[in-house]
Amino acid sequence: MARQVKSGSGWRLGWDADASEFRGLVGGDDWAIELTEAELNDFCRLAAKLAEAVSRIAEELMDEEKVSCEVESDLLWLEAEGYPQAFSLRLMLLSGRRAEGYWSEQAVPALLQATQVLKVF
Structure with missing residues (x-):
């Protein structure tokens, strides 16, 4: 099974080991970007790092306080924004072709979970 796409309400995540250049896919209900x-x-990696950072920050916030946190590599930038228990996620590709993506607070928990098991067969 070389190709798989995981999806849920408001998100898609894919992997195609046989693809020549763009083996990954991220997307929402009505958009997608090949990676x-x-x-x-x-x-x-950065999505997991961001979720961990938001979790750590949550311990220092009052219940009604929102959080905004960013991480980036040479290839992409991610931002979490909202409440620690319900935040949105924004993506920007930084090299080669340019693209942006966004996931709502409702989509993020399942998307983050899927990133941990995408390439596990």
Whole structure:
């Protein structure tokens, strides 16, 4: 099984080991961006790092306080914004072709979970 796409309400995440250049895919209900393997790896790594940072910040916030946190690599930039228990995620590709993506607070928990198991068969 070389190709797989995981999806849920408001998100899609894909992997195609047989693709020549763009092996990864991220998207929402009505948009998608193909990613190189390096970009997909950075996306998954940075998304986990961002979720961990938001979790740590949550311990220092009052209940009604919102959080905004950014992480980036040479290839892409991610931003979490909202409440620690419900935040949106924004993506920008920084090299090669330019693209942006956005996931709502409702889509982010399942998307983050899928990033942890995408390439596990």
